[in-house]
Amino acid sequence: MYVFRFCPDCGSPLPPPEDASGRLSAQVCSACGSIHFRNAKPCAGALVVRDGQVLLGRRAIEPGLGLWDIPGGFLEPWEHPADGAAREIAEETGLRVRMAALLTVVMDSYHDQFYTLNIYYLAEIVDGEVQAADDLAELRWFGADALPDEFAFAHCAAVMDTWLSTLKSGA
Template identity: 40%
Template structure:
């Protein structure tokens, strides 16, 4: 951040009184600008044992496959964000189920949340951010073309859990990859 969003003056990076972390502070008007992690929310939408996936039409990871997901908006719940993102990216309607995965990704200041969901019908098609949308059986998942590690981990948990018949909440952190592959 270079300029104050309140008055337009250049900001300084310093620890404000009473705080313990560096913040962007405007010396002209005194505004403290807090930058917080972004929340990415998506849905693992099921239809007769198959999973709805989207091939990305945008960066990052253009052309790679993912679950329908995106940044949460203000004034919505995480479940509403999952349903909205599925509608936007796959033009698909879902019934949102239980929270399934929650991954902290501190090196990019994001939290990734995925809900299990039920696809309500087969009326889906690519939205503006998707090149194509398809239902996949486990054997047909394009594992080498998955866009993000959080999605790959979610899918692997899903198939392991389905075999066991147990659906625990999966949480954890995803650290920076040694090979610099996107999270």
């Protein structure tokens, strides 16, 4: 994980970033009193579902090059997750979508660099044609019974499991 060794405010050395149980935690600068929180970075995405199939993208860049991913990405500092998910989907797929429901929130890490807090919606298409962005090798519709075996990020499988359980419960 990325950690601060020096206070970003005053430049003094910081204490170790782990708490007594070894987990990453906030660092307090003993020189200036600044508290440096190490919260998970917020990300948002959506399962775009049409006729019972979900739209996934195969990544053309690292991390996770060649693996399937759910459309979404990192939020801007001021951005509501629903707006961020819609923006990322427009950029990655060419589709304008509307968030229909909040699906799930899952924790993950971004290839051991930092933690992520991943907010996922169910989305419906408003308009547009599917057109993969440059950072995707392809976009493909998957049925619930034929999902990819492997995903770019560990949390993607948990999101798909949540989707499958909502299908079973008829939600």
